[in-house]
Amino acid sequence: MDDDLPTPVILTELEKGVIEEIKEHGGENIDRCIQCGKCAGTCPVALAGFPWFNKRLIHALGLGIREEILDVPSPWACVSCNKCTEICPRDVKPFEVIFALRRVLVEELAIPTLTMEGLRTLYEYGHAVYQTTYPETRKKVGLPEKPPTTLAYPEALKELRALLRETKLDEVGLIPME
Amino acid sequence: MTKIGVYICHCGENIAGAVDIEEVKKYAETLSNVAVVRDNLFMCSDPGQELIKQDIKDGLVDRVVVAACTPRTHEPIFRAACEEAGLNKYLFEMVNIRDQDSWAHWHDKNGATEKAKKLIKSGVAKAALLEPLEESYVEVKQAAMVIGGGVAGMFAALDLADMGYKVYLVEKDPSIGGNMAKLDKTFPTNDCSACILTPIMVQVATNPNIELMTYSEVESVDGSIGNFKVKVRKKQTYVDWSKCTGCGDCVKVCPSRVPDEFNEGLGERKAIYIQFPQAAPKKAVLDVGACKECGGRKLGTPPEINEKTGNPKLAPCEKVCKTGACDRSIEWNPEGEIVEVEVGTILVATGYKVMEKKNFKEYCPESPNVITAMQFERLISATGPTEGELVKLSELPKLKKKKKKDVKLEKPKTIAFISCVGSRDVRYHTYCSKICCMYMLKEARILKEKYPDLDIYIFFIDVRTPGKDFEEYYTYCKELGIKVITGRVSGIERVPEGERLRVRAYDVDLQSPVELISDMVVLATAVEPSDGLKELARRLGINVGAEGFLKELHTKLYPVETSVAGIYICGCAQGPRDIPESVAQAKAAAAAAAVPLAQGKVKVEPLISEVDIEKCSGCGICAPLCPYAAISMEETGGKYRAKINVALCKGCGVCTAACPVKAIKLHGFTTEQIEAQIEALGGE
Numbered sequence: 001m002d003d004d005l006p007t008p009v010i011l012t013e014l015e016k017g018v019i020e021e022i023k024e025h026g027g028e029n030i031d032r033c034i035q036c037g038k039c040a041g042t043c044p045v046a047l048a049g050f051p052w053f054n055k056r057l058i059h060a061l062g063l064g065i066r067e068e069i070l071d072v073p074s075p076w077a078c079v080s081c082n083k084c085t086e087i088c089p090r091d092v093k094p095f096e097v098i099f100a101l102r103r104v105l106v107e108e109l110a111i112p113t114l115t116m117e118g119l120r121t122l123y124e125y126g127h128a129v130y131q132t133t134y135p136e137t138r139k140k141v142g143l144p145e146k147p148p149t150t151l152a153y154p155e156a157l158k159e160l161r162a163l164l165r166e167t168k169l170d171e172v173g174l175i176p177m178e
Numbered sequence: 179m180t181k182i183g184v185y186i187c188h189c190g191e192n193i194a195g196a197v198d199i200e201e202v203k204k205y206a207e208t209l210s211n212v213a214v215v216r217d218n219l220f221m222c223s224d225p226g227q228e229l230i231k232q233d234i235k236d237g238l239v240d241r242v243v244v245a246a247c248t249p250r251t252h253e254p255i256f257r258a259a260c261e262e263a264g265l266n267k268y269l270f271e272m273v274n275i276r277d278q279d280s281w282a283h284w285h286d287k288n289g290a291t292e293k294a295k296k297l298i299k300s301g302v303a304k305a306a307l308l309e310p311l312e313e314s315y316v317e318v319k320q321a322a323m324v325i326g327g328g329v330a331g332m333f334a335a336l337d338l339a340d341m342g343y344k345v346y347l348v349e350k351d352p353s354i355g356g357n358m359a360k361l362d363k364t365f366p367t368n369d370c371s372a373c374i375l376t377p378i379m380v381q382v383a384t385n386p387n388i389e390l391m392t393y394s395e396v397e398s399v400d401g402s403i404g405n406f407k408v409k410v411r412k413k414q415t416y417v418d419w420s421k422c423t424g425c426g427d428c429v430k431v432c433p434s435r436v437p438d439e440f441n442e443g444l445g446e447r448k449a450i451y452i453q454f455p456q457a458a459p460k461k462a463v464l465d466v467g468a469c470k471e472c473g474g475r476k477l478g479t480p481p482e483i484n485e486k487t488g489n490p491k492l493a494p495c496e497k498v499c500k501t502g503a504c505d506r507s508i509e510w511n512p513e514g515e516i517v518e519v520e521v522g523t524i525l526v527a528t529g530y531k532v533m534e535k536k537n538f539k540e541y542c543p544e545s546p547n548v549i550t551a552m553q554f555e556r557l558i559s560a561t562g563p564t565e566g567e568l569v570k571l572s573e574l575p576k577l578k579k580k581k582k583k584d585v586k587l588e589k590p591k592t593i594a595f596i597s598c599v600g601s602r603d604v605r606y607h608t609y610c611s612k613i614c615c616m617y618m619l620k621e622a623r624i625l626k627e628k629y630p631d632l633d634i635y636i637f638f639i640d641v642r643t644p645g646k647d648f649e650e651y652y653t654y655c656k657e658l659g660i661k662v663i664t665g666r667v668s669g670i671e672r673v674p675e676g677e678r679l680r681v682r683a684y685d686v687d688l689q690s691p692v693e694l695i696s697d698m699v700v701l702a703t704a705v706e707p708s709d710g711l712k713e714l715a716r717r718l719g720i721n722v723g724a725e726g727f728l729k730e731l732h733t734k735l736y737p738v739e740t741s742v743a744g745i746y747i748c749g750c751a752q753g754p755r756d757i758p759e760s761v762a763q764a765k766a767a768a769a770a771a772a773v774p775l776a777q778g779k780v781k782v783e784p785l786i787s788e789v790d791i792e793k794c795s796g797c798g799i800c801a802p803l804c805p806y807a808a809i810s811m812e813e814t815g816g817k818y819r820a821k822i823n824v825a826l827c828k829g830c831g832v833c834t835a836a837c838p839v840k841a842i843k844l845h846g847f848t849t850e851q852i853e854a855q856i857e858a859l860g861g862e
Contacts, residue, residue: 008682008691011635011661012592019659031657034641035664035687051689059687063661090653 005068014064022061027100032090033058039084039094050074054084054094061101070110075101107172120175123164126150126157180306181213183239184298185230187221187246189276196280196290202245205295211306214238221246227259234263241305245273245298251735266310268784268846273301296859303858307851311784316825318404318522318774323348325396325714328356329375329757330749330764331527332382337768338525339387343775346519347382348410349392353457355379356529357750360440360552362559362566364757365620366647372456372561379458390459395710397516399524399717400807402825403744404780406521414514416464416477417450421503424460426452428504431494436468438563442553444574445563450495450504455561462504464495466512478509523744523771524718526728527764528711530750533600533703541596542670546571547677547698551595551614554621554700568629570697572677589629590697594681595622595636596667600704602639607704609725612754614702615642619655621700626658635661635694637683645756663692670699705754720745727753738767743780746771785846786827787834793841794819800833800842809833 022030039054040046046053052060052074060069069075075098084094105111118128126149135145150157164170165177184206188194199217206215214233218226221244233239242265244256249272257267275294283290320343324335327349335347347354358364359379361371382388397409417428434449441447449468452460466477472493475481481490495504532552535543542548547570549557560566564577569587576585595618600606615638622634641662643649656662664686671680678695685692707726715722720740721729728747731739738746748767749760774780796818801809808826811818820833820842834844843849 005688005690008693009685009688011692011694012633012696031659032653034653034656034662056687056689059685063663063685063688065688 004072005065009063009065009068011063015066016064018061018064018066021066021104022097022100025100025103027061027093027097029090029092030058030061030097030100033062033092033094034090035059036089039088039092042083042087043094044079044081045074045077048077050077054098057101058092058094058097061097066104070105070108073112075105076112076115078102103168106174107168109172109174111174116174119169123161123175123177126160180211180241181239182209182211182241182243182302182305183214183216183230183233184209184212184302185221185226185242185244185246186215186217186275186298187226187244188217188219189247189280190219193246193276193280193294196284196287197275197294198287198291201291202294202298206298206302209299209302211241212302222252222255227256230256230259231263234260234265240265240269241308242270243273243298243301243305244270245275245294245301247276248274251732268311269305269308271301271305271308273297300855300858303854304851307848307854309845309848311845313784314782314824315779316404316782317779318777319406319520320344320775320778321346321519321521322523322525322771322775323406323408323519323521324525324527326356326527326529326708326749326751327351327354327382327390327392328527328529328749328760329358329378330529330751330760330767331356331525332378333761333764334525334527334748334768334771335382335388336378336385337765338772338775339385341768341772341776343387343772345385345388346408346410346521347388347390348394348396349390350395351453352393352415352461352463353379353453353459354382354390354392355454355456355458357531357552358757359454359456360442360559361555362562363620363624365616366645366651368620368624372559376456376458379456383458391517392459393463394517396714396717399719400826401520402742402806402828403774404522405825406524406744408519408521408524410517410519411513412515412517414466414510414512415461416466416510417462418503418505418508419459419461421501422461423501423503424452424457424462425500426462427498427500428462428495431498433472433494434468434470436465441556441563442550444549444553444556444571464504475506477506480507522775523746525746525748525767525771526714526718526720526740526751527747527749527767528708528714528751530705530754531708533606533706535701535703537606538599538701538703540669541599541667541699541701542672542679545670545672545677545679545699546574547590547679548670548701549698550701550703551617551621552703558621558624568625570677590632592633592635592694592696593622593625593698593700594667594679594694594696595634595700595702597636597638597702598666598704599701601702603704607706607725609754610642611702611705612642613705613756616645616648616651616756618700618702619643619652619660622660623651623655623658626655626660630659633661635663635681635696637663637665637667637681639666640664645758663687665692667699705750707751711751718742718745720747725753727751738763738770744771744774782824783829785829785844786824787822787829787831787842787844789820789822790841790843791819793839795839795841796820797838799836799838803832803836805830805832 037055043053052072078098082095121130122128146152203215216229253272257270260270261267279293322338323346324331325348335345338345358375364371394410394412397411400407428450429448432448432450435446437443438445438447440454450464452462475493535550556562570590573587601611618636643652665684667683669682673680681694681696712722719742723729728751730737746767748763798811800820806826806828808823810821812821831844834842
């Protein structure tokens with residue numbers, strides 16, 4: 001299987017307090033889950049074949065599995081469709097649990113390179129995705145070089161950077177934010 | 179010439195789906211003596227019954243044959259319809275073309291139709307020979323017996339007593355209370371078991387209409403509804419209960435110790451003991467097998483006299499007894515005493531026991547830290563061996579020392595629970611024991627609330643919580659941090675350091691093999707019928723199912739009745755169930771058992787045997803064959819002749835078949851009627 005679980009998993013050696021950590025980071029309802037599996041049936045992460053889809057992840061976190069999944073790609077594969085939260089019969093809000101886990105992972109600096117790149121670009125340009133070839137392309141088709149966003153309005157970018165500096169991002173020091 | 183009406187039921191699709199009703203109708207019209215043939219979607223419905231009644235009233239028929247479902251549930255309905263229309267109800271014959279035909283031959287429609295024809299032909303042949311019969315009545319003894327003094331038996335006894343009937347409550351243990359008295363708390367409300375049960379025990383013990391017969395067992399049962407004669411053996415207590423005040427002085431001084439049954443073997447009791455502190459009646463019992471006969475004080479012998487003082491040399495128990503209840507000089511009869519009581523109805527509520535851990539080799543039964551859930555109840559109970567203090571079982575032997583010096587007993591840090599141990603298991607019991615999911619959650623919850631740092635894992639096949647407030651209880655347990663794992667434990671291994679246990683399982687939701695090191699493992703072992711239930715059922719003449727529990731007359735419609743009129747069942751003797759269900763069923767059974775008592779007299783069906791004195795040769799072959807002891811040989815005119823007690827005869831027909839001179843007639847099943855049926859079945 002495409003994951004890094006040791007076999008067998010020694011339950012009594014797993015971390016304590018993982019549930020509480022997830023709750024603090026926004027996954028308040030994680031312990032309402034009874035593993036019915038309804039979320040997994042609709043989850044694009046599960047459909048795409050990622051091993052740590054919502055249902056399994058929720059159970060694993062409940063047991064105290066944390067270290068073992070710090071580097072797995074699955075939590076970053078969530079496309080925020082929110083379908084799981086819409087249909088969950090126990091109001092677990094699986095999507096919120098996944099995002100709580102992402103926050104935990106960010107604090108642990110356990111995030112994929114692509115995400116890092118996105119964050120850096122966001123701080124620098126106000127866009128998570130930005131390519132330096134954009135102005136030239138725009139010019140070719142007769143558009144102004146800069147779109148009417150943070151790119152055209154440095155004051156707005158300043159404000160955005162101020163906001164970002166107020167978030168956990170600054171504390172974590174994941175990207176340079178002078 | 180008789181005029182037989184044949185009424186064919188479609189039973190919705192149940193019969194009509196396999197049997198060609200039109201063809202059968204046409205065939206029935208050709209049978210001799212048949213005057214009318216009709217059919218209906220549901221013959222038992224009001225319009226269906228009306229067809230029969232109208233034909234009788236119109237003088238079209240004087241015998242009725244209904245070809246439908248089972249006479250077990252529907253014969254009384256059609257007999258009543260005949261009677262209402264003015265026809266003697268024994269001029270009715272029922273033919274079962276559903277259970278014995280359409281259901282059995284669902285895929286062979288031609289065969290089913292042909293079989294229906296034959297069965298109806300046979301029924302018609304018998305109906306032509308039916309004779310009108312009259313019912314008789316017997317007086318009902320205004321008393322009931324309840325066998326088993328657990329929560330079900332106690333509630334049944336209380337209800338019957340409150341209705342004004344005398345109740346004999348027979349309990350095999352020295353005290354009433356049953357398994358519930360052993361429990362710590364009870365789901366789903368977590369009220370303390372003793373707190374809600376002991377007041378009921380007091381009510382039972384003090385109710386003037388209830389006669390407690392504890393430490394007693396049913397020896398034999400004779401008679402039938404209205405007049406059961408029950409012999410009860412009061413086991414020997416070796417203590418005069420009329421004098422015993424339950425002070426417990428004898429218990430304190432007794433030096434002999436044996437494992438305590440009430441504490442499921444976790445603690446010890448004395449040879450002379452009171453079953454538990456809240457016992458009702460609170461009386462001492464001497465376990466002679468464990469008695470050491472202190473100072474050579476053999477039972478039934480006068481004491482030696484001390485030459486110096488002139489005082490008798492007494493055993494410690496006798497010496498401290500202030501009332502003389504404990505007297506070893508008496509020649510106690512080890513067989514106890516047989517008491518015979520007469521009752522109108524009997525209610526069986528003998529409860530359950532749980533399987534012992536020794537059966538499950540894969541779960542390391544040799545470890546003291548592997549225990550059954552019932553043992554665990556005693557461990558966490560305030561009346562248990564540790565007074566409710568949670569300790570590792572391997573620490574229990576230190577308990578004796580603790581009382582001398584302050585020995586610290588190690589507490590478990592991790593506890594694992596395993597569900598379905600012996601249940602849903604073809605090697606032991608195929609059924610679900612029903613209460614285990616909830617009591618495991620309850621035990622885990624009690625622990626987690628008291629010791630929040632304790633790690634608790636429950637291994638389920640699936641969590642079954644069908645009951646009022648049960649699912650909410652489960653959700654609450656999850657939120658408390660109790661870890662629920664889907665996947666039965668495969669094996670347990672003893673870890674020598676610290677007497678711990680390695681528990682191996684596969685976590686279905688994690689999709690991975692898992693292991694844990696646990697200090698204790700609690701096995702939710704299967705609920706089983708109490709010891710001796712089969713034998714008791716044999717004595718009562720009631721049925722036991724394949725799984726060993728008592729069989730109700732009908733699963734849905736007669737759930738507390740049995741195949742023997744006047745005998746009722748409730749509680750776990752009928753199958754695993756929780757306390758609310760046991761109490762509800764007990765009250766239902768009490769209500770059912772009160773009906774014949776309230777009626778004061780019950781009908782005796784005329785379908786019983788009768789001896790033709792003229793034909794009887796007095797050979798006596800029939801008398802010992804009768805399973806109900808209804809036949810006696812009595813002198814008439816200087817000759818012995820068989821005589822049948824109508825109240826005892828059940829109409830089984832054994833005597834009729836055995837009589838060499840055909841002197842015994844079984845009404846409703848006469849030799850002529852049965853031969854006519856057989857002949858009809860055999861012909862073309």
